[in-house]
Amino acid sequence: MFYICTTMKRIINLFSNKYFLSASIFLAWMLFFDRNDLMSQYDYRTELKKLQEEKDFYTKETELVKKTLSELTTDQTKLEKFAREKYLMKKENEDVYVIIPEKEIEK
Template sequence: MNPFTKIPKFFKNYYFLFGTFFIVWMLLVDSNDVVSQIKMTQKLNGLKAQKAFYIDKKVQVLKDKEELSTNKALLEKFARENYLMKKPSEDLYIVVTED
């Protein structure tokens, strides 16, 4: 008794075998398989989030730039805090706190 006689004729069909092989190949083996597509989608979503963050940051920097170019007192405060600038007649003390 041949063990292949119990297999339905449909599963021995050339087109079914080829179609099954093609689907398995495309889902698991190909360079554009399902796992790669999921990873690339996650990476794309991360990059979109970064893009949104940097666009918001850009808007904030442009707003700060506009404020600094119009307000002299704010410009002086910014220079003193961020660049540690001082007037010639002043002494500058830097206090470092240990966390």
């Protein structure tokens, strides 16, 4: 019983200490109420990660487009193939038939 009483007195003294109270209030403020609290930091980290993934994706896409552009400007046969496939261009005496698979029509 004596041990419990001294322990309770120590806890009460700890909570009545002005430095402990100040530090506790400051810590609670920084963790929960500040503009840069824990939840905000977590949200910022997840947004940063998402933006990094988007940056990597667009960097790869840009490199692919540059490579395709380089191939199209140097090789006439690839340019003709690209124009026929993407823009359905044709020569004067040709007919072009576009075949669309049924799976794409259903979508």
